Amino acid sequence: MTEQQALYKYCLRMGDDALIHSYRLSEWCSNAPILEEDLALTNFSLDMIGRAQALLTYAGKIEGNGKTDDDLAYRRGEREYYNHLVMELPNGDFAYTIARLLFTSVFEYYFFSELTHSVDTSLSAIAAKTVKEVRYHMAHATDWMLRLGDGTEESHYRMQKAVNALWAYTGELFETDEATALLEDKNVAVDMAVIKKKWKEEIESVMKEAQLEVPEDVYMQTGSSKGVHTEHLGHILSEMQYLQRAYPDAIW
Amino acid sequence: MVIRAHTKEEVFKILSVIPDPEIPVVSIEEMGMLRDVLITDKGYEVILTPTYTGCPAMGIIEQDIKMTLNANGVSPVTVKLVYDPAWTTDSMSDQAKEKLRVYGIAPPLHSSCNQDIFSHNIIRCPHCGSSDTVMQSRFGATACKALYKCNDCKEPFEYFKCH
Numbered sequence: 344m345t346e347q348q349a350l351y352k353y354c355l356r357m358g359d360d361a362l363i364h365s366y367r368l369s370e371w372c373s374n375a376p377i378l379e380e381d382l383a384l385t386n387f388s389l390d391m392i393g394r395a396q397a398l399l400t401y402a403g404k405i406e407g408n409g410k411t412d413d414d415l416a417y418r419r420g421e422r423e424y425y426n427h428l429v430m431e432l433p434n435g436d437f438a439y440t441i442a443r444l445l446f447t448s449v450f451e452y453y454f455f456s457e458l459t460h461s462v463d464t465s466l467s468a469i470a471a472k473t474v475k476e477v478r479y480h481m482a483h484a485t486d487w488m489l490r491l492g493d494g495t496e497e498s499h500y501r502m503q504k505a506v507n508a509l510w511a512y513t514g515e516l517f518e519t520d521e522a523t524a525l526l527e528d529k530n531v532a533v534d535m536a537v538i539k540k541k542w543k544e545e546i547e548s549v550m551k552e553a554q555l556e557v558p559e560d561v562y563m564q565t566g567s568s569k570g571v572h573t574e575h576l577g578h579i580l581s582e583m584q585y586l587q588r589a590y591p592d593a594i595w
Numbered sequence: 596m597v598i599r600a601h602t603k604e605e606v607f608k609i610l611s612v613i614p615d616p617e618i619p620v621v622s623i624e625e626m627g628m629l630r631d632v633l634i635t636d637k638g639y640e641v642i643l644t645p646t647y648t649g650c651p652a653m654g655i656i657e658q659d660i661k662m663t664l665n666a667n668g669v670s671p672v673t674v675k676l677v678y679d680p681a682w683t684t685d686s687m688s689d690q691a692k693e694k695l696r697v698y699g700i701a702p703p704l705h706s707s708c709n710q711d712i713f714s715h716n717i718i719r720c721p722h723c724g725s726s727d728t729v730m731q732s733r734f735g736a737t738a739c740k741a742l743y744k745c746n747d748c749k750e751p752f753e754y755f756k757c758h
Contacts, residue, residue, distance in 0.1 A: 379732035386734040393649025468679030
């Protein structure tokens with residue numbers, strides 16, 4: 344694997360995370376429990392679309408075949424997507440959505456904070472922009488986690504259930520592979536061990552305050568770094584890519 | 596061949612009147628989104644930075660820039676988006692902040708790079724100036740604004756969040 348191939352994959356992984364999580368959050372549009380929440384979740388979705396655009400545009404530039412962000416979003420198959428599995432899981436109830444938002448936004452906050460030190464100036468610039476936005480996602484998710492976890496018997500039960508169900512998908516966030524190892528040596532990518540430690544501390548602190556139990560690390564789901572996904576990603580892509588597949592090169 | 600008929604200052608002057616599509620009382624220059632104009636053999640390149648990465652107004656701003664410059668005989672024009680250094684609400688001029696307030700949007704207090712971004716700083720009502728206000732929703736019609744209500748004049752208003 345060359346450094347160029349590694350960087351291409353690294354950018355796709357970050358870009359796909361943003362794109363697919365954005366897609367899931369957009370499904371809450373007009374379905375959130377209250378209007379304010381509808382606005383919040385769709386605003387996050389918009390932030391993520393912007394991040395996906397920046398990262399996929401850069402990925403296309405790295406690959407060097409003239410692909411745009413749209414080409415990469417609409418013309419890759421499921422096995423060519425590298426988003427973490429947790430991003431593609433169905434929204435479930437509001438507790439699931441919040442648990443995922445907390446787990447991923449805390450991860451992204453520390454990840455992109457570190458990435459601002461990358462020697463790759465395009466990545467460090469996107470990271471600096473992302474950190475500003477992710478802080479709002481993290482604060483919002485934390486707030487709901489506390490309200491629901493330390494709320495009524497029912498809200499506590501459902502929040503704990505969501506946390507337990509999603510826990511097995513959190514290990515994958517910190518996985519490393521050939522691409523990340525190569526880029527870390529060049530000070531382009533971040534050290535995942537550092538991120539994992541910070542993530543764990545923050546999540547444990549929020550969960551404790553929310554009166555929730557931190558599940559034990561037993562079995563962690565994996566596969567996305569090789570493009571192996573859950574059954575859910577294919578369904579997302581079949582809807583998202585329908586128009587470009589049915590009418591290639593359609594524009595308006 | 597490009598005839599360098601316009602200087603950088605002239606191009607800036609033309610661009611300075613382009614309004615922000617979401618908040619038309621301020622210009623993209625006052626918002627701090629306009630970074631530079633490069634004049635090369637290939638034409639004019641306008642360097643722009645987005646406020647939020649996902650801001651849907653960026654496409655419209657890009658079009659406005661091209662149309663306005665073309666209408667003034669400046670062409671060919673390309674627009675380049677840059678992310679570094681990241682835009683912050685500190686990039687907005689004081690004049691722009693005052694225009695926002697008059698327009699009915701409480702301007703950002705400061706660039707809140709502190710951790711507690713939802714900490715309850717006092718946001719003054721842009722209509723009556725009262726400091727007795729309450730946040731209704733952290734997010735509004737655009738990603739950059741939160742919804743507030745004034746307890747004195749009872750008017751709802753938007754607050755441009757620190758970024």
